[in-house]
Amino acid sequence: MNKDLFVAVTFDTDSDIFEGADVASNPFSPLPWKGISDGIPLLYEHTHSIVDSYGSPLIFTWLVRADNQIKRIHDSSTFLLEEYNHIWKFAIHRGDEIGWHPHLYKLDDNLWVQETCDATNTRILMSTFEDLKKIDTLPISARVGETYCSNAIIDTFEKLGVMCDSSAMPGRSRKFKGGGVSWINAPSRPYTPSYTDYSKPCSQSRSILEVPLSMVPIKAPYDEDFYQRYVDLTFYHKFLENGLKKLVKESDLIVTISHPNTLLKRKLLRHGLLSFDIKEFIKNLNVIISECNKNGRNFRFISLKNCCHLFKNYVNS
Structure with missing residues (x-):
């Protein structure tokens, strides 16, 4: 394979609470965001x-x-865009893309859990988008929190002008109270999502493209066997290296997903797979670069929105 390899390095700007959405004893406590304030500048410094x-x-x-x-916790759904406006301005100036990462939650027994009602999720997305418009932010790309999805979500994104969704985790599924999400049959390449099954391609013309996350088999220390996981460049290098080499040889596109808070050292937190170390991020990125050079492949760094024109013409072929 001699054609260019496209590499989209993406970050979901979640809070610093590692375990998830439901750990705070008070569900309205302000969330910590050092991943944004400290992690993003650290990333720029090293790359x-x-x-x-x-x-x-x-x-x-x-x-x-x-x-x-x-909105419930910080009094504004656009809190992060406004509070860290200086970071996003710098990001845009250097050529980065600012996309949308809605977590569609509801309160259940004082815990934030996944909302699975289509009508409610549609209202959340529509209402939040109105708030985004008020600060002149019209996202082209999006990824739903927990990689959740539904036909209604894809339809709503399309109506709002979102042209690229990158929530798909091919081969994986998740169950939530009251519903679930399945990407079991999703292709590994970008595709136009079907109106009747968001995880499958269709031949009809749509303005929205599904851009799946790159997946590789990984056996973490706490796993009994290898397990398909998305490519997070903050994983320990030793677990990701072989999967990255295979992707470089076989893929047209690599889409990585990380979180700014996992670039930062955690004194009291140890994890079998996540390194919390910018050095591991660089090591993994260098595997992609060195393997491209080794295999005589040119590579291009792109943002998610670039996929709309790069892959639209042959996604369902």
């Missing part, structure tokens, strides 16, 4: 000299939380 085969700098897609939970 400013990295370029692709054409001399273009490494760019990122920042999928920023804006949703009903953020």
Whole structure:
């Protein structure tokens, strides 16, 4: 395979609470965001000299939380976009993309849990989008929290002008109270999602493209066997190296997903798979670069929105 490899390095800007949405004893306690305030500048500091085969700098897609939970806790669904406006301005200036990362939650027994009602999720997305418009933010790309999805969500994104969704985790499924999400049959390449099954391609023309996360088999220390996981460049290098090498040889596109807070050291937190170390991020990125050079492949750094024109013409072939 000699054609260019496209590499989209994406970040979901979730809070610093590692365990998930339901850990706070008070569901309305302000969430910590050092991943944004400290992690993003640290990333820029360590990657400013990295370029692709054409001399273009490494760019990122920042999928920023804006949703009903953020509004309930911080009094504004666009809190992160406004509070850290200086970071997003710098990101845009250097060529990064600012996308949308809504977590569609509801309160259940004082815990934030996944909302599975289509009508409610549609209302959340529509209401939040109105708030985004008020601050002149019209996202082209999105990824739903927990990689949740439904036909209604894809339809709503399309109506709102979102042209790229990147929630798909091919081969995986998740169950939630009252419903679930299945990407079991999703392709690994970008595709136009079916009107009747978001995880399958269709031949009809749509303005929205599904761009799946890259998946590789990983056996973490706490696993009994290998398990398909998305490519998170903050995973320990030793678990990701072989999967990355295979992707470089076989893929047209690599879409990675990380979180800014996992770039930062945690003194009291140890994890078998997540490194919480910017050095591991760089090691994994360098595997992609060195393998491309080794295999004679040029590579281009892109943002998610670039996929709309790069892959639209042959996604369902």
